[in-house]
Amino acid sequence: MGAWRLLGVKMLRLPDFPLPNGRGRFGPYGGRYVPETLIPALEEVEAAYLEAKKDPAFLEELEHYLRTFAGRPTPLFHAKRLSAYWGGAQVYLKREDLLHTGAHKINNTLGQALLARRMGKKRVIAETGAGQHGVSVATVAALFGMECVVYMGEEDVRRQALNVFRMKLLGAEVRPVAAGSRTLKDATNEAIRDWITHVRTTFYILGSVVGPHPYPMMVRDFQSVIGEEVKRQSLELFGRYPDALIAAVGGGSNAIGLFAPFAYLPEGERPRLIGVEAAGEGLSTGRHAASIGAGKRGVLHGSYMYLLYDHDGQITPAHSVSAGLDYPGVGPEHSYYADAGIAEYASVTDEEALEGFKLLARLEGIIPALESAHAIAHAAKVVPEMGKDQIVVINLSGRGDKDVTEAMRLLGGEL
Amino acid sequence: MTTKEAFAKAKEEGRAALIPYLTAGFPSREGFLEAVKEVLPFADLLEIGLPYSDPLGDGPVIQRASEVALRKGMSVQGVLELVKEVRALTDKPLFLMTYLNPVLAWGPERFFSLFKGAGATGLILPDLPPDEDPALVRLAQEIGLETVFLLAPTSTDRRIETVVRYATGFVYAVSVTGVTGERERLPEEVRDLVGRIRAKTPLPVAVGFGVSGRATAAQAAVADGVVVGSALIRALEREEPLSPLLAEIREGLYPKEPV
Ligand SMILES: Cc1ncc(COP(=O)(O)O)c(C=O)c1O
Numbered sequence: 001m002g003a004w005r006l007l008g009v010k011m012l013r014l015p016d017f018p019l020p021n022g023r024g025r026f027g028p029y030g031g032r033y034v035p036e037t038l039i040p041a042l043e044e045v046e047a048a049y050l051e052a053k054k055d056p057a058f059l060e061e062l063e064h065y066l067r068t069f070a071g072r073p074t075p076l077f078h079a080k081r082l083s084a085y086w087g088g089a090q091v092y093l094k095r096e097d098l099l100h101t102g103a104h105k106i107n108n109t110l111g112q113a114l115l116a117r118r119m120g121k122k123r124v125i126a127e128t129g130a131g132q133h134g135v136s137v138a139t140v141a142a143l144f145g146m147e148c149v150v151y152m153g154e155e156d157v158r159r160q161a162l163n164v165f166r167m168k169l170l171g172a173e174v175r176p177v178a179a180g181s182r183t184l185k186d187a188t189n190e191a192i193r194d195w196i197t198h199v200r201t202t203f204y205i206l207g208s209v210v211g212p213h214p215y216p217m218m219v220r221d222f223q224s225v226i227g228e229e230v231k232r233q234s235l236e237l238f239g240r241y242p243d244a245l246i247a248a249v250g251g252g253s254n255a256i257g258l259f260a261p262f263a264y265l266p267e268g269e270r271p272r273l274i275g276v277e278a279a280g281e282g283l284s285t286g287r288h289a290a291s292i293g294a295g296k297r298g299v300l301h302g303s304y305m306y307l308l309y310d311h312d313g314q315i316t317p318a319h320s321v322s323a324g325l326d327y328p329g330v331g332p333e334h335s336y337y338a339d340a341g342i343a344e345y346a347s348v349t350d351e352e353a354l355e356g357f358k359l360l361a362r363l364e365g366i367i368p369a370l371e372s373a374h375a376i377a378h379a380a381k382v383v384p385e386m387g388k389d390q391i392v393v394i395n396l397s398g399r400g401d402k403d404v405t406e407a408m409r410l411l412g413g414e415l
Numbered sequence: 416m417t418t419k420e421a422f423a424k425a426k427e428e429g430r431a432a433l434i435p436y437l438t439a440g441f442p443s444r445e446g447f448l449e450a451v452k453e454v455l456p457f458a459d460l461l462e463i464g465l466p467y468s469d470p471l472g473d474g475p476v477i478q479r480a481s482e483v484a485l486r487k488g489m490s491v492q493g494v495l496e497l498v499k500e501v502r503a504l505t506d507k508p509l510f511l512m513t514y515l516n517p518v519l520a521w522g523p524e525r526f527f528s529l530f531k532g533a534g535a536t537g538l539i540l541p542d543l544p545p546d547e548d549p550a551l552v553r554l555a556q557e558i559g560l561e562t563v564f565l566l567a568p569t570s571t572d573r574r575i576e577t578v579v580r581y582a583t584g585f586v587y588a589v590s591v592t593g594v595t596g597e598r599e600r601l602p603e604e605v606r607d608l609v610g611r612i613r614a615k616t617p618l619p620v621a622v623g624f625g626v627s628g629r630a631t632a633a634q635a636a637v638a639d640g641v642v643v644g645s646a647l648i649r650a651l652e653r654e655e656p657l658s659p660l661l662a663e664i665r666e667g668l669y670p671k672e673p674v
Contacts, residue, residue: 031547031548032544032547033515033542033543033544033547034471034542034544035471035472035541035542035565035567035589036541036544036564036565036566036567036570036574036578036589037565037567037568037569037570037589037592037593038569039544039569039570039574040569040570040571040574041569179478179482180468180469180482185469186469189469189470189471192471193471193472193474193594196471196472196592196593196594197592197593197594198592199569199592200569200592296520297519298516298519298520299514299515299516299519299542300469300516301469301471302542307516309516309520310520311520312490312491312517312520312521313467313491313514313516313517313518313519313520313521314467314468314485314516314517315468315469315516
């Protein structure tokens with residue numbers, strides 16, 4: 001399989017995965033359930049992407065910006081004190097938190113912005129939850145001199161004030177969304193409505209592996225640099241692949257980026273892939289964001305996937321302490337992995353995530369994003385059960401700077 | 416009355432058919448039924464919206480109406496009952512408009528059968544491009560519901576050809592690249608879109624999105640039918656009577672001054 005070559009060598013090509021099929025389906029999941037106005041635009045994006053993916057000039061440019069602007073490759077860090085504390089497998093952290101703008105999101109936004117530029121689009125729009133994707137889009141829009149509008153739920157604007165200010169500093173316009181639950185789902189609706197209205201001039205930079213085809217495929221491809229690097233780094237460091245990979249799952253982009261390069265290996269060669277959803281206040285309370293753990297199959301934002309909705313099909317608002325996981329659906333490729341048993345999905349509560357947040361800070365000197373803290377919290381359950389000679393890689397999808405205020409509010413008395 | 420007959424009758428009268436849209440349960444259950452009674456004398460066909468939490472294709476006016484209807488407890492069961500009540504008032508074609516997820520939640524076969532039983536003529540699902548799920552479209556048709564699909568100014572001729580293959584009843588031409596909502600004027604490309612659709616299908620074509628008064632109705636009347644939604648919902652929000660607006664729009668439906 002052709003791989004990203006980011007460790008000093010020129011990248012040759014984006015990996016080719018066996019799925020989705022030509023209609024954007026991962027098994028039954030995915031597809032293109034959007035108003036007809038967007039169908040030609042999606043066909044155009046798909047064609048442009050498939051062409052760009054094969055164009056050495058495009059790949060060279062992407063590689064250049066990933067390396068010199070975003071800071072790739074990211075290290076695979078041996079968390080020795082954490083490993084000793086858990087007393088099981090050796091824990092390695094994939095340091096996506098060290099990337100420019102503080103999260104894995106930039107892997108995708110650089111790719112899509114370069115594609116937008118190639119397609120001659122001068123205006124980009126985006127949805128954002130935590131504000132990480134929004135900041136990342138605002139950043140690449142500034143880098144390439146594009147007009148940028150970011151939609152953000154009013155509730156998130158409140159929770160993530162720092163990121164709102166960052167986006168404005170970067171020259172983006174932030175439009176608060178007052179509809180529905182005022183979070184990521186509603187911001188996504190509004191971004192899609194904007195795209196329907198300005199489809200001829202605008203490129204929609206979607207932030208996760210959700211939405212209509214080709215987005216789940218394209219975002220997965222751009223994020224797969226994470227897993228491709230882990231493959232190379234593991235071979236160099238251990239002479240083999242890790243035994244387990246763990247990542248938090250909101251829409252699912254950081255997790256799919258880590259998993260996809262391993263997911264299609266034959267079963268015996270495939271590490272355990274573990275996605276961690278947000279259980280919020282607990283699955284039984286109904287206030288959570290565990291689409292695979294507690295959802296049903298349905299359609300939202302253009303894609304057939306696991307989803308949270310009531311008996312009438314009305315989408316139920318997700319809940320998580322982490323705004324980036326606060327989404328009622330999960331990407332179609334994860335939905336497929338779950339059914340096919342390629343990956344397993346667990347969930348951890350807000351409280352457990354906060355414990356993970358503190359643990360990593362104290363033991364390793366790394367304050368993780370609350371999203372990534374979910375992966376740490378679940379690793380706390382899995383790693384101690386594993387042998388000392390086994391290797392676990394946790395995707396540290398982002399850093400916690402953006403969450404410090406919220407964590408201070410929540411942990412105030414405890415520290 | 417069949418859909419075909421409803422369009423034919425308007426044509427005989429030298430005008431485009433009028434298709435009002437109302438959100439079920441807005442401004443309330445009773446308020447909706449009163450609104451239906453007020454629009455029926457003007458209507459050739461009627462579109463009834465089943466409110467949905469995430470109406471991607473709708474602008475602020477219909478979003479607000481959907482939120483209000485849901486907040487006041489409107490449900491799929493409630494809409495079924497309303498469709499039955501409307502069916503008791505009229506034999507005009509009734510089209511249910513909603514999004515795909517409520518259909519999936521109830522199970523397509525159950526959903527379609529119940530609405531057919533309640534008296535619906537057909538179904539409009541703006542987030543279902545028909546080639547995404549041909550089996551679902553066939554199922555609705557086998558149960559006896561007409562399947563109306565949207566086409567937009569951005570639709571290529573090839574796309575039009577694909578979509579009309581699945582269409583029964585009529586074809587819905589979206590006047591603007593945008594979501595629902597009133598407009599001052601419609602883009603000139605409406606005429607072009609209607610012509611391009613007519614070249615591919617013998618079905619009647621109705622233009623919707625943005626019709627708000629006489630002038631926009633006249634622009635839309637290049638088609639066989641004209642859908643009016645947000646303007647009616649807005650009038651209901653303001654607690655204004657619907658008849659004057661409908662009378663004005665109806666005047667726009669005659670391509671030339673009636674003789
Ligand atoms: C640091 C970080 N991790 C994870 C996520 C969740 O998104 P995804 O599941 O697409 O990786 C976000 C989203 O904002 C994020 O900022």
